[in-house]
Amino acid sequence: MDAADGDWELVGNKTGATRLGFGLLLKFFEKEGRFPRHAGEVPRAAVD
Secondary structure (H helix, E strand, C coil): HHHHHHHHHCCCCCCHHHHHHHHHHHHHHHHHHHCCCCHEEEEHHCCC
């Protein structure tokens, strides 16, 4: 299993905005090694 498969396993039981928020936090943490301090740290393009 690669990282992408594991990501889908983690978000698989979430729906709607919860899935989006969780996915954004997961990827931010994966890239930055920390969670965002405020919503402005998450690129708008990622949300779109």
